[in-house]
Amino acid sequence: MSSKWKRERRDSPLPCDAVGPDDGIDPKLLFRPSPHRRDDRGARRLCSQVRETLTYSLAGSCRDEVLQSLYVADVEPAPDATRLAVTLVVPEASQIETARARLALVAALLRAEVAASIHRRRAPELVFRVAAAGEVDR
Numbered sequence: 001m002s003s004k005w006k007r008e009r010r011d012s013p014l015p016c017d018a019v020g021p022d023d024g025i026d027p028k029l030l031f032r033p034s035p036h037r038r039d040d041r042g043a044r045r046l047c048s049q050v051r052e053t054l055t056y057s058l059a060g061s062c063r064d065e066v067l068q069s070l071y072v073a074d075v076e077p078a079p080d081a082t083r084l085a086v087t088l089v090v091p092e093a094s095q096i097e098t099a100r101a102r103l104a105l106v107a108a109l110l111r112a113e114v115a116a117s118i119h120r121r122r123a124p125e126l127v128f129r130v131a132a133a134g135e136v137d138r
Helices: 003-011 039-061 093-117
Strands: 071-077 083-090 125-132
Touching: 039 071, 039 083, 039 093, 083 093, 093 125
Parallel strands: 083 125
Antiparallel strands: 071 083
């Protein structure tokens, strides 16, 4: 190699304007697929089944007007499929505390309904979050 070529190469600018946080990382590691892909699909399916079961249970089998007015907005794993965070929406903000108190009374019944409707060895623990209609983004 000639000394002119070495000098040009040494003085050439970087291929990008600024060095980023992922510079120097092997692309094989950066774009590797997630090892939990199948588990995510199973968790999404479980959340969908639990959401459907809770919707029917709250609307039909509960004879409480406050519980019948609740809407199941979202069910998501928290942190995994052994515990599910259930977001419920009340039509009026003044009913939030009443709904929380009544949910605490029927939480075991709702978990039993979920256990009967899903096909798993153990029923997931349900954690309820009650919000007013304007607080939850869909």
